[in-house]
Amino acid sequence: QSNVTLYGRVDLSVGNLKDKVKNTSTTQMFQGGEGGLTTSRWGLRGTEDLGGGLKAAFKLENRFNADTGASQDPYFKGESSLSLMGGFGEVKLGRSTTVYDDVRALGQSRDVFDSAFTASSNGVFKSGGDYTSRFDNKISYYSPNMNGFYAGIDYALDEDATKSADQYALKVGYKVKDFEVALAHQNEKGKQDKYTVLAAMYDFGAASVSGSINQRNGNATNGDDTEYAFGVTVPMGAFAFSGGYAYSKTKSSAGGAKNGKGNGFALGMTYSLSKRTRLYAGWRDVEVKNAAGKKTKDERLYAVGVRHDF
Amino acid sequence: QSNVTLYGRVDLSVGNLKDKVKNTSTTQMFQGGEGGLTTSRWGLRGTEDLGGGLKAAFKLENRFNADTGASQDPYFKGESSLSLMGGFGEVKLGRSTTVYDDVRALGQSRDVFDSAFTASSNGVFKSGGDYTSRFDNKISYYSPNMNGFYAGIDYALDEDATKSADQYALKVGYKVKDFEVALAHQNEKGKQDKYTVLAAMYDFGAASVSGSINQRNGNATNGDDTEYAFGVTVPMGAFAFSGGYAYSKTKSSAGGAKNGKGNGFALGMTYSLSKRTRLYAGWRDVEVKNAAGKKTKDERLYAVGVRHDF
Amino acid sequence: QSNVTLYGRVDLSVGNLKDKVKNTSTTQMFQGGEGGLTTSRWGLRGTEDLGGGLKAAFKLENRFNADTGASQDPYFKGESSLSLMGGFGEVKLGRSTTVYDDVRALGQSRDVFDSAFTASSNGVFKSGGDYTSRFDNKISYYSPNMNGFYAGIDYALDEDATKSADQYALKVGYKVKDFEVALAHQNEKGKQDKYTVLAAMYDFGAASVSGSINQRNGNATNGDDTEYAFGVTVPMGAFAFSGGYAYSKTKSSAGGAKNGKGNGFALGMTYSLSKRTRLYAGWRDVEVKNAAGKKTKDERLYAVGVRHDF
Numbered sequence: 001q002s003n004v005t006l007y008g009r010v011d012l013s014v015g016n017l018k019d020k021v022k023n024t025s026t027t028q029m030f031q032g033g034e035g036g037l038t039t040s041r042w043g044l045r046g047t048e049d050l051g052g053g054l055k056a057a058f059k060l061e062n063r064f065n066a067d068t069g070a071s072q073d074p075y076f077k078g079e080s081s082l083s084l085m086g087g088f089g090e091v092k093l094g095r096s097t098t099v100y101d102d103v104r105a106l107g108q109s110r111d112v113f114d115s116a117f118t119a120s121s122n123g124v125f126k127s128g129g130d131y132t133s134r135f136d137n138k139i140s141y142y143s144p145n146m147n148g149f150y151a152g153i154d155y156a157l158d159e160d161a162t163k164s165a166d167q168y169a170l171k172v173g174y175k176v177k178d179f180e181v182a183l184a185h186q187n188e189k190g191k192q193d194k195y196t197v198l199a200a201m202y203d204f205g206a207a208s209v210s211g212s213i214n215q216r217n218g219n220a221t222n223g224d225d226t227e228y229a230f231g232v233t234v235p236m237g238a239f240a241f242s243g244g245y246a247y248s249k250t251k252s253s254a255g256g257a258k259n260g261k262g263n264g265f266a267l268g269m270t271y272s273l274s275k276r277t278r279l280y281a282g283w284r285d286v287e288v289k290n291a292a293g294k295k296t297k298d299e300r301l302y303a304v305g306v307r308h309d310f
Numbered sequence: 311q312s313n314v315t316l317y318g319r320v321d322l323s324v325g326n327l328k329d330k331v332k333n334t335s336t337t338q339m340f341q342g343g344e345g346g347l348t349t350s351r352w353g354l355r356g357t358e359d360l361g362g363g364l365k366a367a368f369k370l371e372n373r374f375n376a377d378t379g380a381s382q383d384p385y386f387k388g389e390s391s392l393s394l395m396g397g398f399g400e401v402k403l404g405r406s407t408t409v410y411d412d413v414r415a416l417g418q419s420r421d422v423f424d425s426a427f428t429a430s431s432n433g434v435f436k437s438g439g440d441y442t443s444r445f446d447n448k449i450s451y452y453s454p455n456m457n458g459f460y461a462g463i464d465y466a467l468d469e470d471a472t473k474s475a476d477q478y479a480l481k482v483g484y485k486v487k488d489f490e491v492a493l494a495h496q497n498e499k500g501k502q503d504k505y506t507v508l509a510a511m512y513d514f515g516a517a518s519v520s521g522s523i524n525q526r527n528g529n530a531t532n533g534d535d536t537e538y539a540f541g542v543t544v545p546m547g548a549f550a551f552s553g554g555y556a557y558s559k560t561k562s563s564a565g566g567a568k569n570g571k572g573n574g575f576a577l578g579m580t581y582s583l584s585k586r587t588r589l590y591a592g593w594r595d596v597e598v599k600n601a602a603g604k605k606t607k608d609e610r611l612y613a614v615g616v617r618h619d620f
Numbered sequence: 621q622s623n624v625t626l627y628g629r630v631d632l633s634v635g636n637l638k639d640k641v642k643n644t645s646t647t648q649m650f651q652g653g654e655g656g657l658t659t660s661r662w663g664l665r666g667t668e669d670l671g672g673g674l675k676a677a678f679k680l681e682n683r684f685n686a687d688t689g690a691s692q693d694p695y696f697k698g699e700s701s702l703s704l705m706g707g708f709g710e711v712k713l714g715r716s717t718t719v720y721d722d723v724r725a726l727g728q729s730r731d732v733f734d735s736a737f738t739a740s741s742n743g744v745f746k747s748g749g750d751y752t753s754r755f756d757n758k759i760s761y762y763s764p765n766m767n768g769f770y771a772g773i774d775y776a777l778d779e780d781a782t783k784s785a786d787q788y789a790l791k792v793g794y795k796v797k798d799f800e801v802a803l804a805h806q807n808e809k810g811k812q813d814k815y816t817v818l819a820a821m822y823d824f825g826a827a828s829v830s831g832s833i834n835q836r837n838g839n840a841t842n843g844d845d846t847e848y849a850f851g852v853t854v855p856m857g858a859f860a861f862s863g864g865y866a867y868s869k870t871k872s873s874a875g876g877a878k879n880g881k882g883n884g885f886a887l888g889m890t891y892s893l894s895k896r897t898r899l900y901a902g903w904r905d906v907e908v909k910n911a912a913g914k915k916t917k918d919e920r921l922y923a924v925g926v927r928h929d930f
Contacts, residue, residue, distance in 0.1 A: 003619075010702040056583070071695035078379075082321075082618055273670045313929075469648045
């Protein structure tokens with residue numbers, strides 16, 4: 001079968017989630033996305049050489065909860081796309097991650113693996129909870145690499161005859177050897193929020209670090225967020241150790257009463273049994289306070305698990 | 311993996327749908343079936359040689375909306391079947407297209423690709439909107455080709471102990487070289503409608519033409535339809551140009567008041583980048599009037615897209 | 621694609637289900653699980669050699685109704701698991717059959733194929749209707765074979781902070797050449813029922829027999845069941861003939877009024893067209909009486925079908 005590659009990942013862990021506000025503690029099997037490295041998935045992908053430097057490519061990726069066997073919704077939640085690529089870059093149609101999400105991931109790539117253990121997860125970043133990581137009905141253009149520089153744009157059709165709520169995102173970046181920096185902006189007209197992120201990553205060899213500054217600009221009611229994340233990963237043979245910290249502050253112009261704060265701390269370790277299979281352990285502690293200084297969230301997660309790629 | 315073939319198609323287009331009755335115009339990404347060549351799909355199929363000229367075959371085909379990644383319902387909407395084949399022909403069990411649908415497709419095969427751009431689409435043919443293209447719980451028998459002649463029969467069980475609403479369809483046809491003609495009938499007891507179609511296709515080389523006459527016989531309330539479709543396709547190197555026209559008239563014996571009319575016009579062009587990948591552009595204009603001569607539908611669709619097979 | 625195997629089964633049959641209590645008779649196409657050998661399925665599985673005798677393995681199995689193309693729910697209902705295996709045995713995470721279900725299947729393996737034709741199906745065994753064959757969020761350990769002896773344990777997390785309703789199951793067994801015997805227990809805290817089964821199978825060559833004794837211990841309201849099953853299969857060339865009988869009795873301590881009885885009788889025949897494809901015919905007759913001796917179920921099923929593996 002040369003036209004299509006069947007691939008996937010199963011990620012399962014066992015751990016504990018403690019809610020210090022509600023004072024509950026639950027031992028769980030996590031399906032990856034909620035308490036492990038990554039959400040379990042399977043998919044179909046392929047490329048076709050059309051000659052003259054032109055290629056067609058497709059990707060269809062289902063996400064599922066490996067602990068119960070339930071499919072996430074929509075069916076190809078991860079990606080459902082068709083691309084034409086050449087010297088001009090890539091044009092991609094369908095559903096896939098936005099370029100804003102790409103840059104956001106870059107800023108957290110050393111922050112305990114961009115996983116459920118990411119320090120900014122679960123409410124620390126307000127923008128982490130409410131931005132849209134993937135657009136449907138999306139037309140994207142990604143530039144080729146131009147002496148290290150690259151750019152990308154997403155435009156998603158609202159498909160609504162009664163209002164104008166198209167969404168878009170933009171990114172520009174620079175990548176060379178072990179250093180990458182990028183800036184992105186996302187505008188979701190449907191909800192009048194705008195997101196901007198500046199992120200960078202540097203790999204020293206003995207360690208790699210990444211960081212980002214995110215800004216969400218909302219309206220008078222839901223306020224603005226300013227968010228910071230920093231992470232480091234230290235590889236040691238088959239092991240890798242990671243740590244991350246994230247901090248955010250919400251300001252509201254409506255009476256100044258919504259000045260909430262959030263911060264998160266995370267630690268993780270992976271051990272590679274092979275290129276395709278790794279064991280891991282992770283820890284995440286997050287705390288969110290509202291303007292009155294009252295904790296609205298105080299949560300601690302830890303888990304040990306295994307991830308297998310196919 | 312010799313026992314199973316993984317295959318599929320991603321079809322995405324961008325265009326505009328104008329509703330002249332409601333006076334709305336919507337720019338959309340279409341998932342194929344609603345405004346492109348064909349509905350996106352992926353499936354599993356295989357055949358096994360059982361010896362003595364006997365074969366077993368199966369086909370499981372999911373349909374999905376490539377613009378959002380959503381699966382259509384039921385899961386294997388396209389087909390879910392198991393067949394035994396031999397010199398006697400083929401016996402197929404499960405869910406698949408009816409033989410009436412096969413003949414209907416023949417009559418529109420040159421009519422802008424039997425696609426969302428088909429002239430008869432979207433209400434021009436009343437029978438296009440309400441006949442069942444696939445039966446569940448179906449037992450089918452397809453004859454072998456006998457000097458060009460062939461026949462097929464579908465019988466679908468209602469599985470209802472309280473009423474008798476089994477459905478069936480029949481076809482007979484003749485195919486030789488570049489000419490094919492077929493006649494089919496479908497009886498859906500559950501709704502007391504009967505459908506009959508006579509269709510033909512001829513390939514001149516420089517052009518191919520197809521046409522059909524459809525007849526839906528309903529009851530006094532929903533009336534009868536008489537429908538005509540005609541299409542032509544002209545290949546020119548990697549390009550193919552198509553045009554189609556469809557006309558229908560509904561007569562109701564209940565006071566003679568439901569003499570509605572519909573007509574549709576369609577144009578399309580494809581450009582093959584490879585055997586598996588083609589670009590296309592299409593146009594469809596449909597208009598439906600009720601007995602009083604009032605337009606109940608007046609719609610114009612155009613789109614440009616890409617289709618990739620794997 | 622060496623990392624993943626795509627496999628499946630399509631099982632379809634046509635037959636009749638007669639409900640002698642309601643006095644209805646329905647001719648149906650069965651999707652396998654409801655009136656054929658086995659439920660239709662497709663799945664992904666693979667193993668990876670990690671060196672040092674260690675292996676990783678995964679299995680993702682969808683179940684579907686082949687007669688209509690509908691997926692069963694959850695999506696990977698059959699199995700969704702990740703395992704690490706070695707000399708120590710196997711640790712499996714995720715959703716899969718319980719070890720109690722394994723032993724229950726052993727006891728009915730010669731009883732018309734552990735299928736819809738199984739004598740204990742459809743209410744004869746009360747425990748057949750209400751035990752959970754697969755646990756979600758499950759951690760399992762299966763021992764290696766130790767001079768014929770083996771053991772297994774399942775532990776499934778309730779993931780509920782407000783109550784303690786973890787579930788577990790245990791088995792021990794002995795297998796040598798053509799003989800196997802096993803004992804299992806399952807405790808589903810969520811509903812306060814406990815299940816115990818002792819099952820054995822012996823293959824004489826000319827025939828093989830299997831049998832089991834099941835015990836469900838409930839509470840005063842839903843009572844206890846004692847259940848017996850026996851089955852025999854006789855292979856004759858490409859044919860195999862099977863018969864089975866099952867009997868159960870429910871006792872309730874609440875006034876002693878719930879002493880229901882059930883019994884079932886089943887016959888079946890398979891004919892192998894190849895290793896992957898077989899034709900079959902099956903018959904099942906079940907009868908359940910309540911404490912007053914009134915028939916609450918009196919059902920007869922027969923069907924002929926075909927099963928194809930890929």
